[in-house]
Amino acid sequence: MKAVTWQGVNKVGVEEVDEPTLLNEHDILVKVTLTTTCGSDLHLLGGYIPTMRSGDVLGHEFLGEVVEVGRGVSRRKVGERVVVSSFIACGRCWYCEQGLFSLCDNGNPNPGITEGLWGQSVGGCLGYSHAMGGYAGSHAEYVRVPYGDVGAFPVPDDVPDLRALFASDAASTGWMGADLGGVGPGSTVAVWGAGAVGQMAARASLLLGAERVLVIDRLPERLAQVREHIGAEVLDYSEEDVLPALRELTGGRGPDVCIEAVGMEAHRPGLDYAYDQVKQQLRLQTDRPTAVREAVMAARKGGSVFVLGVFGGLVDKFPLGAVMNKGLTLRGAQMHGQRYIPMLLERMQAGELTTEHLATHVMPLDEAARGYELFKSKGDGCVRSVFRP
Amino acid sequence: MGAAGRAAALAGVALAGVATWRGVHARLERRRRDAGERWRVVTVLASPERLAEDAYPEPLRSAAPALEIRTAPAPGMRGIELSARMLPDAAAAPLLKRLTGMPPADAVRTVLRDTKQVLEAGEVLRVDPRPHGHRAATPFGAVVDGVEQAAKGKGIL
Numbered sequence: 001m002k003a004v005t006w007q008g009v010n011k012v013g014v015e016e017v018d019e020p021t022l023l024n025e026h027d028i029l030v031k032v033t034l035t036t037t038c039g040s041d042l043h044l045l046g047g048y049i050p051t052m053r054s055g056d057v058l059g060h061e062f063l064g065e066v067v068e069v070g071r072g073v074s075r076r077k078v079g080e081r082v083v084v085s086s087f088i089a090c091g092r093c094w095y096c097e098q099g100l101f102s103l104c105d106n107g108n109p110n111p112g113i114t115e116g117l118w119g120q121s122v123g124g125c126l127g128y129s130h131a132m133g134g135y136a137g138s139h140a141e142y143v144r145v146p147y148g149d150v151g152a153f154p155v156p157d158d159v160p161d162l163r164a165l166f167a168s169d170a171a172s173t174g175w176m177g178a179d180l181g182g183v184g185p186g187s188t189v190a191v192w193g194a195g196a197v198g199q200m201a202a203r204a205s206l207l208l209g210a211e212r213v214l215v216i217d218r219l220p221e222r223l224a225q226v227r228e229h230i231g232a233e234v235l236d237y238s239e240e241d242v243l244p245a246l247r248e249l250t251g252g253r254g255p256d257v258c259i260e261a262v263g264m265e266a267h268r269p270g271l272d273y274a275y276d277q278v279k280q281q282l283r284l285q286t287d288r289p290t291a292v293r294e295a296v297m298a299a300r301k302g303g304s305v306f307v308l309g310v311f312g313g314l315v316d317k318f319p320l321g322a323v324m325n326k327g328l329t330l331r332g333a334q335m336h337g338q339r340y341i342p343m344l345l346e347r348m349q350a351g352e353l354t355t356e357h358l359a360t361h362v363m364p365l366d367e368a369a370r371g372y373e374l375f376k377s378k379g380d381g382c383v384r385s386v387f388r389p
Numbered sequence: 390m391g392a393a394g395r396a397a398a399l400a401g402v403a404l405a406g407v408a409t410w411r412g413v414h415a416r417l418e419r420r421r422r423d424a425g426e427r428w429r430v431v432t433v434l435a436s437p438e439r440l441a442e443d444a445y446p447e448p449l450r451s452a453a454p455a456l457e458i459r460t461a462p463a464p465g466m467r468g469i470e471l472s473a474r475m476l477p478d479a480a481a482a483p484l485l486k487r488l489t490g491m492p493p494a495d496a497v498r499t500v501l502r503d504t505k506q507v508l509e510a511g512e513v514l515r516v517d518p519r520p521h522g523h524r525a526a527t528p529f530g531a532v533v534d535g536v537e538q539a540a541k542g543k544g545i546l
Contacts, residue, residue, distance in 0.1 A: 001520070003522065005521070005522035007523075007525075008525070013522075015522035016522075017522050018521075019520065021518070023516070023517075023518075024515055025511070025512055026511070051533055051537075053524060053533045053534065054522070054523065054524055054525040054527070054530060055521040055522035055524045055525075056522075057519075057520055090506075090510040092434065092510050092511075093509050093510070094432070094434045094467050094468065097434065105506075105509070106510045109540075110540035110541065111502060111540065111541065111544055112498075112539065112541065112543030112544035113536060113540045113543075113544075115545050115546065119545065130533055130536070134516055134519070134537055135516060135519065136519045136520045136521065146514060147510070
């Protein structure tokens with residue numbers, strides 16, 4: 001079958017690979033209908049997450065049809081149209097029982113790697129490096145999904161593919177940031193990053209009752225999407241100083257909840273960005289935490305900061321004093337898709353959550369290299385490149 | 390800087406060197422000692438009877454002759470704390486090696502992790518064979534392959 005593979009730093013191509021097979025009794029096989037690029041893929045492409053191997057099949061956010069089920073699968077059936085959580089979780093360990101599915105004890109067959117990096121191993125993720133399990137990803141004609149009863153969800157007939165697709169990861173991640181960040185009725189929320197995840201975090205905040213939601217980015221086409229499709233306000237950081245602007249827009253308090261949806265390759269004008277770039281390129285720090293720093297400084301006293309963007313290791317010049325002295329709650333997570341996808345599909349069905357506008361570039365799988373180039377350069381107004389295998 | 394100053398600076402550097410070497414040596418010594426003797430523990434969300442001594446699931450059952458094993462209730466309804474360490478017996482390390490192909494500490498970690506997975510999820514998760522494209526033979530690729538191969542038995546468990 002055809003699959004999109006990582007072939008070295010900033011090299012992506014389409015290759016012929018073997019088809020996946022069922023390996024465990026709880027596995028299902030899914031014929032992929034749509035599979036999308038994700039901002040976190042760019043960290044893999046750029047070599048910032050260093051446990052990639054040439055030939056690895058990329059992709060973790062997708063939709064498809066169940067074509068085979070293992071003997072231990074009872075809820076999923078062949079022929080169902082399903083959206084699949086990118087994180088793999090057993091549904092039976094203590095973390096899964098708490099709804100913290102991306103922390104599953106049994107989803108990552110390579111626990112020693114992340115234990116060494118972070119002190120504990122976290123769950124596995126499809127197509128997302130050998131540190132996260134080394135699973136083949138979804139940018140292919142077929143993908144094996146372990147724990148199929150737990151991670152794959154039937155899509156209601158009247159939810160279109162290009163809407164359901166983003167329940168797989170972007171919408172789940174965004175919703176989690178708002179939910180676990182503590183957004184509620186009357187909240188004021190600032191979201192850093194107007195990519196798909198940031199937009200979904202903003203929409204989730206509004207649906208959870210936030211009174212005012214501001215999204216910060218520099219790309220006009222993304223800010224326009226926020227205004228038109230999400231219904232939130234925008235702040236262009238290339239034209240305004242974010243911290244004073246947020247103080248002015250929040251009655252001098254600062255946002256109650258700050259959601260960072262940018263990750264380890266943040267951009268912004270200024271000396272701290274140049275400093276972070278130099279240190280990251282010299283591998284003296286692994287991540288550029290520019291947006292997290294700003295979120296910490298912006299949050300109101302006693303507020304919360306939720307880190308949705310992906311970070312891999314160590315950062316420098318982190319304002320820990322602000323976290324402590326302002327009494328902030330700092331939280332982060334990979335996404336707990338199994339916790340949110342059923343609810344998201346209901347909201348998509350009801351028309352409360354629409355995502356079709358995120359799929360700015362839909363193309364055949366064969367054009368994946370072009371799709372990733374557009375996505376990385378943000379050329380032609382690309383928010384997400386979506387592939388049809 | 391006069392002669393006395395230089396002597397003091399040299400003495401300072403020497404003392405710092407000795408202190409660093411002692412620290413590193415002590416840490417390496419602890420690691421060597423811990424490799425076979427330390428208790429390693431996983432918490433299993435399962436009822437106590439599923440870890441009764443006469444009902445160990447695989448791979449714990451096969452490894453049990455090489456291990457000292459104990460169980461205790463985990464706080465907060467989290468199941469059972471399952472602890473194991475290698476017995477000080479000449480036959481223990483060879484048995485673990487035969488079962489897992491790993492050195493003792495890695496073998497104990499692997500047995501505990503797989504036992505927990507069998508009890509909680511019903512089977513041990515597999516990842517190979519998996520679809521992949523061309524694997525270029527590079528030094529970095531070899532490192533990633535080696536790290537993955539050892540990953541089940543490594544970590545700080």
